[in-house]
Amino acid sequence: MTAPETIPDPTFRPRMRGFAARAGLEQAWAWIDARSSARAAETVETREAVDRHAASDIAAECDLPPADRVAADGFAVRAADTVGASDYNPIPLELTGEPMAVSVGDAVPPGTDAVAAVDQIRSDFGMIELVASVAEGEGIERRGDDVGAGTIVLAAGRRIRASDAALLAALGIDTVAVVRRPVVRIVPVGRDVGNGGDLNSPMLAALVERDGGIADRRPAVPDDLIALGAALAEPGADLILLAGGSGLGGTDRSAEALAAAGSLDIHGVALRPADSLALGMAGGTPVVILPGRPARCFAGYEAVAGRAVRRMAGGDPGFPFPQATLVTARKIVSPGGWSDFCRVRLAGEGRVEPIGSGGLASLSSVVRADGFVLVPADREGYPAGSTVTVHLFDPGAGA
Incomplete structure (x- = not known):
C-alpha cells in the first residue's frame, strides 16, 4: 500500500499486468467525502418525510399542549379539598363539589387544579370516595409542558x-424541508453478469435504498468502451455505480472507459476483497467501479460506495450498523498493509469467529455472516482472545 499522502497514478493500465500500487481505504474515503455533499433541500408532506434527513432545524411554532389539559382519566378536584384522604379516611367527592369526570385530553374544568386518577377513588353503594390526597397540578399537563414555542424539535x-412525524403533526407542521434523495445509477457490466443472471443490481438497489438513495437500475452493458462511455455520459444521476469490469482481465474495460469519459482518480484500493475498486468522475458525476463478483461487490459498496450515498442523502457517512465489542474465538488472519473486510459470525458467549477474509470471497460467506470486522491496514489480524469491534448486519444479533 502507498503512503497515505500519495495516490497511485490512475493512468497506469493494470490489465493483464497487475496494479502498480493501491490507494489506502482512508484515501478512498477522503475522495468520496470531497465529492459527495448532501443534496439540495426539497419540501415534502410530513408523512412522507419519515426516513429522510431534515435539511434544516425544525422549530415549534406553538406550545404543546396549546392549553392546560387533563393527563389522567378520573375526576377534576381542588387539591386543597383532598388533604387527608386515605383508605382509612375516604372523602366523598360530593363534599368537594359536584363530581366532574374527565378523560385524558379534556380541558381542565374551571375552579379545579388537579385530577384524582381512577386508582385514587373508590365507588361503593353509589358513592364516589377519594382514598388518596392529590397534589396541586397532579394529573394535569400545563401549556407548553411538552414543547414550548420556538423550541428546536x-x-x-x-x-x-x-414518532417525529407524529410530533410534527401535533404541532401543526404539515410540510418539512428534507434533503433530496440522491439518484444512484446502477449499471452491471456484461461479462460479470454471467450465466446466473444479474446478481449485483438487486443487491445494490436494496443497499442504495437502505442508505437513503433512489436506485436507478439499468440493463447490463457489454465490456465495450463505447457502451460503457454511453452509460457514463447519460445525465440525471448523482452517483454512478458500475458493477464489474474493474479487474485485471483482458476484457476489464470499466476503468479505461471512465478515464476516457472524464477522470480515473483512483484505481486499486488496498481493501480485501474489493481491491480492484476504482473511483473517478464522468461529466461532473462521481463514479464508483465495483468488482463484479457479488461478495466483492458487496464489500466494496459497504466499505466505500455506501459512504457516498449516505453523505448525499444527508446522513452519517459511517457504517450504518450497530456495533458490538466481542472477543475472537479464533484468530483473524490478515497480511497487514491492507484493510480487511472480514466476515464473521457469532460464536456465543460474547465471542465471534471469522468465516471469510482475504481476496477470495464467496457470496455464501456474506449470507452466513452476522457482521464484519474491518481490520485496519496497520494490523496483521487479531489473535484468538482479542477484543474487536463487530459491525452487525442484524440490529438484534449481538443482544
Missing part, C-alpha cells in the same frame, strides 16, 4: 422517525 441532519 428536530435538528438539521436528523433522520426523521415515525
Whole structure:
C-alpha cells in the first residue's frame, strides 16, 4: 500500500499486468467525502418525510399542549379539598363539589387544579370516595409542558422517525424541508453478469435504498468502451455505480472507459476483497467501479460506495450498523498493509469467529455472516482472545 499522502497514478493500465500500487481505504474515503455533499433541500408532506434527513432545524411554532389539559382519566378536584384522604379516611367527592369526570385530553374544568386518577377513588353503594390526597397540578399537563414555542424539535441532519412525524403533526407542521434523495445509477457490466443472471443490481438497489438513495437500475452493458462511455455520459444521476469490469482481465474495460469519459482518480484500493475498486468522475458525476463478483461487490459498496450515498442523502457517512465489542474465538488472519473486510459470525458467549477474509470471497460467506470486522491496514489480524469491534448486519444479533 502507498503512503497515505500519495495516490497511485490512475493512468497506469493494470490489465493483464497487475496494479502498480493501491490507494489506502482512508484515501478512498477522503475522495468520496470531497465529492459527495448532501443534496439540495426539497419540501415534502410530513408523512412522507419519515426516513429522510431534515435539511434544516425544525422549530415549534406553538406550545404543546396549546392549553392546560387533563393527563389522567378520573375526576377534576381542588387539591386543597383532598388533604387527608386515605383508605382509612375516604372523602366523598360530593363534599368537594359536584363530581366532574374527565378523560385524558379534556380541558381542565374551571375552579379545579388537579385530577384524582381512577386508582385514587373508590365507588361503593353509589358513592364516589377519594382514598388518596392529590397534589396541586397532579394529573394535569400545563401549556407548553411538552414543547414550548420556538423550541428546536428536530435538528438539521436528523433522520426523521415515525414518532417525529407524529410530533410534527401535533404541532401543526404539515410540510418539512428534507434533503433530496440522491439518484444512484446502477449499471452491471456484461461479462460479470454471467450465466446466473444479474446478481449485483438487486443487491445494490436494496443497499442504495437502505442508505437513503433512489436506485436507478439499468440493463447490463457489454465490456465495450463505447457502451460503457454511453452509460457514463447519460445525465440525471448523482452517483454512478458500475458493477464489474474493474479487474485485471483482458476484457476489464470499466476503468479505461471512465478515464476516457472524464477522470480515473483512483484505481486499486488496498481493501480485501474489493481491491480492484476504482473511483473517478464522468461529466461532473462521481463514479464508483465495483468488482463484479457479488461478495466483492458487496464489500466494496459497504466499505466505500455506501459512504457516498449516505453523505448525499444527508446522513452519517459511517457504517450504518450497530456495533458490538466481542472477543475472537479464533484468530483473524490478515497480511497487514491492507484493510480487511472480514466476515464473521457469532460464536456465543460474547465471542465471534471469522468465516471469510482475504481476496477470495464467496457470496455464501456474506449470507452466513452476522457482521464484519474491518481490520485496519496497520494490523496483521487479531489473535484468538482479542477484543474487536463487530459491525452487525442484524440490529438484534449481538443482544
